[in-house]
Amino acid sequence: MPVNVADTITSGTRDIPDYPQPGVMFKDITPLLADPRAFRAVVDALVARYRDAGVTIDTVVGLEARGFILAAPVAIGLGAGFVPIRKAGKLPAKTHSETYDLEYGTATVEMHTDAIASGSRVLIVDDVLATGGTAQAAVELVRRAGGSVVEFSVPLELGFLRGREKLTDVDVCALAVA
Ligand SMILES: O=P(O)(O)OC[C@H]1O[C@H](OP(=O)(O)OP(=O)(O)O)[C@H](O)[C@@H]1O
Numbered sequence: 001m002p003v004n005v006a007d008t009i010t011s012g013t014r015d016i017p018d019y020p021q022p023g024v025m026f027k028d029i030t031p032l033l034a035d036p037r038a039f040r041a042v043v044d045a046l047v048a049r050y051r052d053a054g055v056t057i058d059t060v061v062g063l064e065a066r067g068f069i070l071a072a073p074v075a076i077g078l079g080a081g082f083v084p085i086r087k088a089g090k091l092p093a094k095t096h097s098e099t100y101d102l103e104y105g106t107a108t109v110e111m112h113t114d115a116i117a118s119g120s121r122v123l124i125v126d127d128v129l130a131t132g133g134t135a136q137a138a139v140e141l142v143r144r145a146g147g148s149v150v151e152f153s154v155p156l157e158l159g160f161l162r163g164r165e166k167l168t169d170v171d172v173c174a175l176a177v178a
Pocket residue numbers: 063064065066067101102103107126127128129130131132133134135163
């Protein structure tokens with residue numbers, strides 16, 4: 001019987017209470033990544049969403065660190081380039097940066113100013129949408145570089161944190177909601 005990718009994601013994710021700090025319910029996708037069929041199913045579902053609809057993606061942007069794991073194979077599957085958004089201080093050339101609030105603190109992310117050609121059609125891929133701060137920062141960085149954001153896409157949305165409500169001016173795709 002075919003297995004629904006949302007069920008695959010839900011069953012491959014485990015809850016770790018009070019990580020990385022008390023009061024946070026951490027959704028750990030490492031079991032999903034360790035299962036070869038589940039990992040492939042998630043990457044294939046993300047690729048198929050754009051390829052099968054004939055949507056052109058020039059560049060896939062991935063977010064350090066967990067977003068890299070998914071964004072890179074999605075870029076290859078779509079025949080697109082890969083551009084990293086990294087935590088502050090990790091990229092060697094000139095960067096734009098954005099600081100935002102996370103469920104567990106604040107973070108600054110950066111992208112090379114010349115990473116995206118003006119007018120490029122960009123898909124942003126991360127592992128989890130939680131409060132939406134990371135997604136919003138990524139969208140801002142892509143737009144500042146001159147890219148056009150086609151969608152922000154994740155396997156898993158933490159619906160109880162209402163991050164989607166923050167992302168009013170970008171399309172959001174989540175394959176599963178916890
Ligand atoms: O929607 P938000 O509240 O912004 O949270 C989502 C982000 O939080 C996690 O990354 P984290 O910054 O913990 O980094 P990591 O991938 O290096 O673990 C996750 O991988 C997302 O990028």
